[in-house]
Amino acid sequence: MKALVYQGPGQKDWIEKERPVIAKPTDVIVRMTKTTICGTDLHILKGDVPAVTPGRTLGHEGVGVVAEVGSAVRNFKEGDAVLISCVTSCGSCPNCKRQLYAHCSDGGWILGHKIDGTQAEYVRIPHADNSLYPIPAGADEEALVMLSDIMPTGLEIGVQAGHVKPGDTIAIIGAGPVGMSVLLTSQFYSPGRIVMIDMDPARLELAVQFGATDTIQVGAEDPVARIMELTENLGVDVAIEAVGVPATFDICQKIVSAGGNIANVGVHGKPVELHIEELWIKNINIAMGLVCTNTTPMLLKTLQSGKVDPGKLVTHRFKLDEIMDAYEVFGNAAREKAMKVILAKIV
Ligand code: NAD
Ligand code: ZN
Helix, strand or coil, X not given: CEEEEECCCCCEEEEECCCCCCCCCCCEEEEEEEEECCHHHHHHHHCCCCCCCCCCECCCCEEEEEEEECCCCCCCCCCCEEEECCCECCCCCHHHHCCCHHHCCCCECCECCCECCCCECEEEECCHHHHEEECCCCCCHHHHHCCXXXXXXXXXXXXXXXXXXXXXXXXXEXXXXXXXXXXXXXXXHCCCEEEEEECCHHHHHHHHHCCCCEEEEECCEXXXXXXXXXXXXXXXXXXXXXXXXXXXHHHHHHHEEEEEEEEECCCCCCCCCCCHHHHHHHCCXXXXXXXXXXXXXXXXXXXXXXCCCHHXXXXXXXXXXXXHHHHHHHHCHHHHCCCEEEEECCC
């Protein structure tokens, strides 16, 4: 089979590789129908994630069809259409019992990280009963792929950890796929005002189409002064960081109101200054974490009910064997006006 393989910092190849086989009775082999590229894959390619070693197949998002089933798998059979969670989990260890699937003692975020991932014709999924979801008949596959990682990330780490409530004024910093997922899922909780902050005017325009009530363009406007103007100097109830750089976390610390919440979604490669001397007196809560995908069943229901359509995040489509071109587009997202890039099965 063919797979997109990490070959060391800055290097990747679309090469012929052994098709994965069942290694444990709880495994399933999935034939990929659709996958995508995540911002995290770009971090890996830069060499920012040293746990990923050369030879690793990348990718942790996708849908497919079950091709082979281990003897202990109960919930799936050959031919079933499935959604793959970016987090695989045993479902029975102490962390899994608390729904901390990202911290499963025999799983977590391992696809395209510690074991081979989804940017291939086939992938092995450990603990399949707890790591795959049956695809409802007639569901839009492109929308479903957004439920592997970015939509649960936005909902769990941004919206729920930030305790977004009806009527709240919230600010989301970063209008990438993850920030857009925060924007879409925040609307389940009816905030009164949603301010999207980014430096890319095209992404801000898209955010308005997806429900942002106000936008602030970093570079052209001072985000802190503008938030204070919009909120009569109160600040926002919830400030959500979806970039992963010190400057944007700093903005969150400055714009959060007394009694407010900061939710940090971005992955930070560098230490970030925490201004406890200013935050303590404002009664601020700060939350952060790794997506656990425990909201995937709920997101599947909202998708089915038509309440949300994450498929609208897709801007580009390629065949799986055009993945090198797809990386070129996704790696130059601003220039290419790219949000999510879908890779479909080679027929
Ligand atoms: P992205 O790079 O596509 O988007 C980031 C956005 O931030 C871009 O639109 C960019 O223009 C904007 N931006 C950059 N610097 C800025 C600044 N100084 N001020 C304002 N805007 C700025 O990334 P993404 O794929 O949307 O992911 C966002 C973050 O979420 C990443 O750090 C990613 O690693 C992280 N992430 C976290 C989890 C988790 O489990 N917590 C899961 C998935 C992704
Ligand atoms: Zn576990």
